[in-house]
Amino acid sequence: MFDNIGRKIKGLARVVFLVGIVFSGIGMIGMWITGTGLNDNAGGFTIFIAGLLIGAIGTLCAWMAGCLLTGFGELIENSEAIRHNTEDAQYSLDNLRSMAEEYRRSGKRARQQEEPQE
Numbered sequence: 001m002f003d004n005i006g007r008k009i010k011g012l013a014r015v016v017f018l019v020g021i022v023f024s025g026i027g028m029i030g031m032w033i034t035g036t037g038l039n040d041n042a043g044g045f046t047i048f049i050a051g052l053l054i055g056a057i058g059t060l061c062a063w064m065a066g067c068l069l070t071g072f073g074e075l076i077e078n079s080e081a082i083r084h085n086t087e088d089a090q091y092s093l094d095n096l097r098s099m100a101e102e103y104r105r106s107g108k109r110a111r112q113q114e115e116p117q118e
Contacts, residue, residue: 006077010070017066024058027051 028051035047 006073006075006080009073009076013066013069013073016069017062020062020065021059024055024062027058028055 031047031051031054035044035051
C-alpha cells in the first residue's frame, strides 16, 4: 500500500487535475444553462461571463492542485532515491574501511615478521 508512494501521489495529481477540469466544465455549462432563462440581454451576458470565469478559475485551480501534488510526488521519489544512494555509499564506505583495516593488520604482521628477533 505504501510502496512507491511518490508515483501514487503523482497519479492522484492527474486524477485531481482531470476531475477539476470536468467539474469546472460542468459548472461553466450549468451557469450558461441557468443564464438562458433570463429575458434581459445584460443579465444573460453577465451569466455567460460568469460561466467563463468559473471555467477559467476552476481550470486554473485544478492545474495548480495538480502541479502541487506532482511536485510533492517528485519530492518523495527523489528523497527515496537519495536515501537509496546514501545507503549504497555507506555500504561501500564500510567495505572500504574493513578492507583498509585488514590491509593495515596484514602490513603490521609483515613488518613484525621482517624485524629481527633480539
